[in-house]
Amino acid sequence: MIDPDTLQAGLARVSARAGLGVLSGELQRLTGGAVMESWRFTAGGDDFVLRRAPSLAFMEGRPYGHAVEAALIEAARAKGVTAPEVVAVLEEGDGLGSGFVMRALSGTADPKVILACDDPDGLLRQAARDLARIHRLRQADVPEGVPVMDYGAAIADLKAQFMEAGGDRPIIALGLRWLEDNCPLQVEPVLNHGDYRMGNLLVEGSTLTGVLDWEIAHFGDRHEDLAFGRMAVWRFARYDRPALGLGSIEDYIAAYEAEAGVTVDPLRFRFWTIYRTVWWALGCLKMAAQWRSGADRMLERVVISRRTSEQELDLLLLLEEDAPIVERLRHVYPPTRLDHNYGEADVGELASAVLEWLATIKDKLSGHDRFQLAVARNALGMISRESEFLPLPTDSNTAGACLSGVLSLYEIGFLQSLREGVLSKVMVDSPKYPALTVALKKWAPVQEDLD
Template sequence: MGELAKGLNTALARVGMAEAQEIERLTGGATMESWRFISGGEPHVLRRAPSLEFMNDRPFGHDVEAAVIRAAHAAGVRAPEVILELDPRDGIGSGFVMRALPGTADPKVILQFDEADALLREAAQDLARIHSLTRDDVPAAVPVMDYRAAIADLRAQFEEAGGDRPIIALGLKWMEDNCPEPCEPVLNHGDYRLGNLLAEEGHLTGVLDWELAHFGDRHEDLAFGCMAVWRFARYDRPALGLGSLEAYFAAYEAESGCKVDPARFRYWLIHRTVWWALGCLRMAKFWREGSDRMLERVVISRRTSEQELDLLMLLEENAPEEERAPEVQALTPYDDLGEAREGELAEAVSEWLETIKPLMTGHDRFQLAVARNALGIIARKDLYLPQIMEDEKMTKAILEGGGDVGFPGLLGTLRQMVFEKVSVDSPKYPALAAARKKWTGEN
C-alpha cells in the first residue's frame, strides 16, 4: 500500500490535486484493479493493470482507453470523467484516475430495484449513444473487428488451451458456418453488461470498464449483456437481467434510429459465449505463467463450464426434435465411509474460513469468499466424481465437420457431461436450474 500511495500521490501532484486519503481496494474485476480514494474531499477511482506484463497482449493501452472514455463522456454517455493517466515514472504500473460516480455496480443490488424498466431503457439509450461515436472521435489505435479473423483467433486460443472441449468446438464450427456478412462498423463498448453499469435508485449513473472497445457490429454489444451469465439471478429476464428483449430493442431503436436484426443478434450471442468460455480458460494460463497469481484467476477458469452449458442450450435449438428429449441423469453422491476424503478436508477448511469472515474487510473479505468457492469445487468434485469434459477425439471430429447437434446421440452425451461439470463448478448458476428443468423435467 505504501508504494501505491507514493506513486498515486506523485501522479496527483502532477495535475495539482491533493494527496490521496482512505485508499481502499475495490472488490471484483476479472482483469484490472480498481482503488477508491479521497482527494480534496472528493471520491476518485484509480484503475490499473495488476502488472505491466498483463498489458502485453492488449489491443491498446490505458492512454487509449482513457481517450475513449473522454469521448464517450463528451457525447453524453454516462461515462466517468478521466482526470489523469499514470506515467511510468510514477512507479505503480499502467492506468488512469477517474472522478468517482454515484451508485452501485453490484448486480445483486441493481436487480432488486423496482424501476428495472427505466434502467433497461436508459441502458439501451446509452448504448445507442456509444454507437454514435465515429472513428474521428477516438484514437486510431481502437481496432476494427474482422469477423472471420476474430473466429480464427478464438480457434487458435482453443487449440492453445488443449483443443479438447466438444461443446466449444461445436460453437466454433457453428460460427464458421454462420458468420454474417460485415456491416457498417460502430464503436462497441465491448463489455456492456451488469457489473460494468452503475445504478442508483433504479437509474443508470455510469458505464465502466472500456478496455475492450472496438469498432464492429452493433449487435455484438447488444447481445453481450444478454448472455445468461450476465443476467445473474434473473435468468428469466433475457435483456441485461432487467427485462424483455422486445423492450430493450424498442428503446435502442428509438434512440439510434437503427432496426435490430434478430439473426445477427443470435449470432453474436453465440460468438460472445464462445469468447467468454475461452476467456475463462485463459485465466488459468495467466495464473500458471505468473503474470497474475490472484486467487480469482484459477476460480474464474472453472466458470468455463457455465459457458459450455449456455452454449449447448443455444445450439440445441438447431437440433432435431428427437435429439432434444430429456436424457440427463441427476448426480448421486458417494457414501461417506471410513476416514475423511479430500473433499471433506476441503469442506472442513471452508467451514473454518467462514468463522474468521467477521475479521476480514474490503478485498480480503472478497478473497475469503473466492477461497471458499474454490474449496467448494474440490469438495463437490470429490463427492460426485463427474465425467471429464475433455474429449480430443470427439472435438477433432466436430471441427472437421463430422458432427453437430443433429448427430444421433451427441446432444444427449454432451448434455450429461456439461450438466455434471456445472453441478460441481457452479451448482448455484441460474442457467443450471433452467437446464435441469428442461433436460430432466425436475424443478
Template sequence: MNDFPALLSAVMARIAGPGALGGLARLSGGANMESWAFDWAGGGYVLRRAPSADYMAGRPYDHADEAALVMAARASGVRAPEVVGILADGDGMGTGYVMRRVVAEVNPATILADPPPSLLADLGRELAHIHAIAADAIPAAIPLMDTGKALAELKARFLSYGGDRPAIALAIRWCEDHLPAPAPAVLVHGDYRMGNIMVDADGLAAVLDWELAHRGDAHEDLAFGCMPVWRFGRIDRPAFGVGPLEDYFAAYEAAGGAPVDRDRFRFWLVYRTLWWALGCLQMGQAWRSGADATVERVVVGRRTAEQELDLVHLLGEEAPEAERTRALPASPSSAVAPAGEPANREMVQAVRDWLNDDIKPAAEGHAKFQVAVAMNALGIVMRDLDAGVCAGNKALADALLSGSTTLAEPGLLAVMRRAALDKCAVDSPKYAALERARTLWGG
C-alpha cells in the same frame, strides 16, 4: 506496495493540486485491472491501473488510449466517467488513469432486485449513443475487429488449451457455418453488461470498463449483456436481467440505433458465449503458468461450465425434434467414500471450515473477498470429489469441430446435455440457468 499511498498522493498533487489522501480502499470488482477508491481535497476519485507495463502486454492499446476513448465518449454525450489524469512513467505506479468517482450503485444483485423503471430504455439509449460516436472522435489506436480472424483466433486458443471440450467445439463449428457478412463499423464498447454500469434512482448513471472497446458490429454489444451469465440470476428477463428483448431493441432503435437484425443478434449471442467460455479457460491458464497466481483466477477458470451449459442450450434449439425431446442418460455413479483415515473430501472440508470460522471474520475489504473466493474453490473440489465428473472428450470435440458429427446424431444432444448439467452442478451449482436447464431437459 508499502509506498502506494505516498505515490498516489504525489500523482494527485500533480493532477489536482494540494490535498490529503483519505479513504483509500481497493474495490473488489474488476477481473483484469485493479481499481482503488479514495478521497482527495474533498472530492471522490477512482484509480484504474495495471501494476506494471508487463501486465498490458498483448493488449491492442494502452491506458493512455483507453483514457482518451473514455474522454471522447463523455464529450460525445455518453455517460462515461470523467477522466482527470493519466499515470506517467515517472509516477512509479504502473499504467492507468484517475477518474472522478460516480456515486451510484454498481452491484448487479442490488440493481436487479429493484431496477429503476427507466433502466431498460436507458440501456438501449446509451448503447445507441455509444454506437453513434463519430469515427474521427475515436482514438486511432482502437482496432477494427475482423470477425472471421477473431473466430480463427478463438479456435486456435481452444486447440492450444487441449481442444477437448465438446460444447466449445460445437459452438466454434456453428459460428464458422453462420459467420455473417461484415457490418458497418461502429464503436463497440465490448463489455456492455450489468456489472459495468452504475445506476441511481433516476436510472443509468455511468458506463464503466472500456478496456475491450473496438470498432465492429453493433450487434456484438447488443447481445453481450443478454447472455445468461450477465443476467445475474434473473434468467426470465433476457435483456440484461431487466426485461424483454423486444423492449430493449425498441429503445435502442428509438434512440437512433440501426434496426436490429435478429439473426445477427443470435450469432453474436453464441459467439460471445463461446468467447467467455474461452476467457474463463484462459484465466485458468494464467494461474497455471504463474502469470497470475491469485485464487480468483483459478476459480474463474472453472466457470467455463456455465458457458458450456448455455452453448448446449442455445445450439440444442436447432437439433431435430426427436433429439430435443429425448430423455437424458443417467449421471455417473458417485464414488464411495473410504472408511478409516480422513478422505480427501474431509480434509478439504476441514480447511474450508477453518477459513469460514477463523479467517473470514477477521478479514476486511479485498482480503475478505479473497477468502470467500478460496472457500468457493474448495467447495468446487469437494463437489468434484463426490461426483467424479470428466469434462473432456477429445474424440467427440474433434468430430464436432470437423463437422463429421452433428446434433442430428441420435442420442448426442442428450449426452451433451447430461454432461453440461453434471459439470455445472459441480462448478457453479447456484447458476440460475442450471435450474432452467434441468426443468427444460428433464435432468
C-alpha cells in the same frame, strides 16, 4: 498486489502532477475487477478511482494501452455517454505501472443491489439509451489504435485460443464450427463498448450513473454489444429477465431502436449471442493460464477458469435449437453423488472442513479481503463437490471431430451425452448457476436436489 506504501507514494505523485490536491484518508481496494485493479482514494477533499493493471506483463499483447482507453472514455463522455471523467493517465515516473485515474461517481456496480432496484424497466431504457449513444461514435471520433473487428479473423482467433488451451472441449468445438458456418457479412462498424453488461454499469437507486470498463472497446457490429447483455451469466439471479437482468429482450431492443434509429436483425443477434458465449467460455478457460504464467496470481483467476462449464451449458442450450427434434426430446438423468461415508477423510471432506471454518471468520473481514474470502470459499466448494460427482472428461478426439464437422448434433445420442456431461461439470463448478435449474427442468425427467 501492489505494496500499500508504493501505492500511496505513487498516488501522491499523480495527484500533485494532475493538481488533484493532497491525499487524505485510507486507500480502499474495490471489490470485483476480474481483469484490472481498482482503488478508491481521496485527494483535495474529492474522491477518485485508480484503475491499473496488476502488472506490466499483463498488458502485453493488448491492442491498446490505458492512454488510448482513457481518451476513448473522454470521447464517449463528450458524446453524452454516462462515462466517468478521466483526470490523469499514469506515467512511468509515478511508479504505479499502467493505468489511469477517474473522478469517482456515485452509485454501485453490485448486480445484487442493482437488480433489486425499484424501477428496473426505467433503468433498462437508460442502459439502452447509453448503448445507442456509444454506437454513434465512429473512427474519426476516437484516438488511433482502437481496432476494427474482422468477423472471420475474430473467429479464427477464438479457434487458435481453443487449440492453445488443449482443444479438448466438444461443446466449445461445436460452437466454433457453428460460427464458421454462420458468419454474417461485414456491416459498417460502430464503436462497441465490448463489455456492456451488469457489473460494468454504475447505478444509484434506479438511475444509471456511469458506464465502466472500456478496455476491450472496438469497432464492429452493434449486435455484438446488444447480444452480450442478454447472456445468462450477466443476468445473475434474474434469469427470468433476459436483458441485463432488468427486463425483456423485446423492451431492451425497442428502447435501443428508438434511440439509435435502426432496426435490430434477429439472425445477427443470435449469431453474436453464440459468438460471445464462445468468447467468454474461452476467456474463462485462459484465466488459469494467466495465473500459471505468473502475470497475475490473483485468486479470482483460477476460480473464474472453472466457470467455463457455465458457458458450455449456455452454449449447448443455444446450439441445440438446431438439433433434430428426436434428439432434443431425449431425456437425461442428472449424475448421482458418490458415497464416501467410510475410512479416513478424502480430499473433498478436507476442503469442506476448511470451508466451514472460513465461514466463521467472514464477519471479521471487510472490503476486498471479504471478497477474496468468498472467492476462496468458492474454490474449496469446487474441490469438495468434485469428489462427489464424476468429473466431465475432456476429449480432444471428439472435439476435433466437432471442429471439422464430422460430428454434429445430428449424431444419434450425442446431444444426450453432451447434456449429461455438462450437467455433471456445472454441478461441481457452479451448483447455484440459475441456468442449471432451467436446463434440469428442460432436459431431465426428475430433478436432483442441488442444495
